[in-house]
Amino acid sequence: MTTPAPSSASLAALARARAALSAPGAPFATVDTPHGPRYAAGPAVLRDFLESTRAHGERPFLVLDEQRYSFAEHYAAAAALAHRALDVYGLRPGDRVAIAMRNLPEWQIAFWATQLAGLIAVPLNAWWTAEELGYALEDCEPALVVADPERAERVEGWLAGRGASGPRPWLLTVGVAAPAGPRVERFEQLPPPTTGLSAPEVAIKPQDDATIMYTSGTTGRPKGVVATQSAWCGAVLSPRFFIAGGHLAAGRDLAQVRPQTVLLSYPFFHVAAFTTLFPLMASGGTAVLMRKWDAEAALELIADHQATGYSGVPTTALDLLDAAARRGLALASLASISTGGAPAPPTLARRIQRQFEGRVEARNGYGLTEVCGGVIANVGTRYLEHPDSIGRPAPALEVRITDPSGARLADGEVGELWLRGQSVFRGYWRQPEATAAAFSGDWFRTGDLALLREGEIFVVDRLKDMVIRGGENVYCGEVEGVLLGHPAVAEAAVLGVPHPALGEEVAAIVRLRPGASVAAQELRQHVAGRLAAFKVPAHVTFRDEPLPRNPAGKVVKDELRAALSAEPGC
Template identity: 60%
Template sequence: AAASALARGVIPGQGSAPVSLMTFPFFHVAAFTGFYGAMAAGGTLVLMHKWDADEALRLIRAHRVTHFAGVPTTGLHLLEAAERAGDGLEGLTLFSTGGAPAPPALVARLTARYGERVEPRNGYGLTETSGGVLAHFGDEYRAEPGGAGRPTPVTEVRVAGPSGEELPDGEAGELWLRGQSLFRGYWRDAAATEEAFGDGGWFRTGDLAVRREGRVSIVDRLKDVVIRGGENVYCVEVEGVLHDHPDVADAAVLGIPHPVLGEEVAAVVRPRPGAGVTAGALREHVGGKLAAFKVPARVLFTDGPLPRNATGKLLKNRLRVLLEAAPPLTGG
């Protein structure tokens, strides 16, 4: 928040106190950011017992909310509800998401509707880092919507190769972190603690990342990478392209077993109400932006919401069961 203020030529802490609609559950570390940020600024928190986009719009109007904070899914729901209702979200000045990867289309959609009046903010953090340690906001976020931002001043970042060596800019490797806010270890689990930390106190996050000129982009979870015939397919990248399609409300990409290739790329898609999009049209859409080996060979449509946990992360094990139980697709 301080870096954002300075980038806009504002002294941090000045101006009116924020009124924040915070939709993260308090058992999740992402709630720390909103709670302590409001406390530090003498602001107000508006809370919801359960997420409902229409109720969120009512609360924003009733309490003159200036800041929204939630997972990307709730953020997209809020934008859709505002469009349906013709609500200009006039008092909103900050739109912040976290807890799960945000599709690049989110910030583009926010900017197209509200211009630069509403500042987009994103970032990256873990329970093990006591919350956010990378921050992405404003013009840098608009210019690089797939990024996670820059580290805090007390966080060191390394993108590491298989042997722990630091990789040069532009190469994907595991994100390692070291700094003030990291935890000491897992409670009563010395083996897990030893496995999590490398030499020199570096914490292995389990996330694949790329660094360019100090900015970090999260590519995918190491365990979520689909290895198709020796080629790496990053699910987050394909999900982002699917989200760009105007008929797609939500999408998840994962790997399923293949007898020759080892793994094949598959997608579970929730279309927008009334949309007539086909699997063939979605594969063509992805193929127009990504390499052919990244195009989902299987596309399963669902009418209901994709399974997520309370913090917005996709439950891919449940999706994998759905895909494996579905009959083979034929035609478009």
């Protein structure tokens, strides 16, 4: 894989900004520990961070339709629920609270109540079926489940089964009209928070577990990723560092940067949502929410709330750009579009620049459930110059590129991306073998193939997703990026199919843009003009419907692989 030479001007500006923000005594200074770098200052536990948001008072924090929660109202509701969890439901620090609902303000109230009470929050995928939810609930054994109408219905079978074998966990419903039953309460009927109510007096330590977040499960059963209070406090600071660095590198005065209003489309059960929320909470910004993604509705929300930012997976960002282009909307209030959760097409940053004539800044990040969200980022001019790069790591993160034996590789060599630092998780819930396999000492093995060049990181593929064609490594992400650069292509997925002599051949599944037409041979020629011959897809299959994706926006290739195996010649 080749990468362009860095621009000295943008590189120098970014280096100055990073140095100023992470120097000794600066807000993002770090200290070295035997387990990797960590921030020298900042909150010790998430309760400390939430307490700091009380200073924003009546500034709007969460907005959904006609619902509005100020920072003061959000804190009061979370504190009241924390007291109720301990005093009425009988929960004790360390107990699990499962949260199963769509993006409602009550989701955030439930999450932060767990942190105030010393409990462990377990966000569950709102797209899961009753069986999938039951698997996770059986795995984490919550003492309380907080659910909206759809999820309350799906978990009722599991709750009933638990009641037959012991104390039934409490169920707190949100928006459910049915009357409450035994060990069931409705959020809407809880006593209103007392004015000036503070958090419960419980001891919470940095090494205590804060969350169990289940992996997206593109292959096999999801695993429960356990992260400590300290890890999450590292995640609180990293996205703020990236945003501040982008402003400084662009020559802006940080003292003049005003709180932002961001349309947030990430599902709350995904760590990327917190990468957006933490900077808003720190600065007194506003998160505008959607019950479900709809590009046309998103345009209206941006206009109605004069949103300055959009945050979501690349597929929704592309939907937003397409919808704005169709309607000829300039989205005058918008200043940034941030993507993450899945690889962004290399063409996305430049499309944002062209469509908004340089007024809207493109931002891209890299993160994993196992590192509590975004820990590497590429913003502003650097992102435009290097759209295939994920950027540079946060100060409290150390990066290594290794060969299969774990030896460090030189700049420009492709190997596995290893990470260590404050926000790395402590292990998989009740899966010691999986935990051991994920670590080499303190280093977390991401499973991503990457290269490092002058401090900038380029992810080329998943370790298990690489195609080996006749002994040559083909990085699927690289080929997908080239295919997405063709004007007719809306989505593309590249994977390997068996070949009797070569072992594997490269195959591509493509969905075209509405009204577009292109032949398979033209797409192969498009790739051949940019990549080596062995990387050109031998098979190109067209698909009318969108590619299957998990809630993080990542393509589920196992499903595509099964469909492709039925194709003649594959």
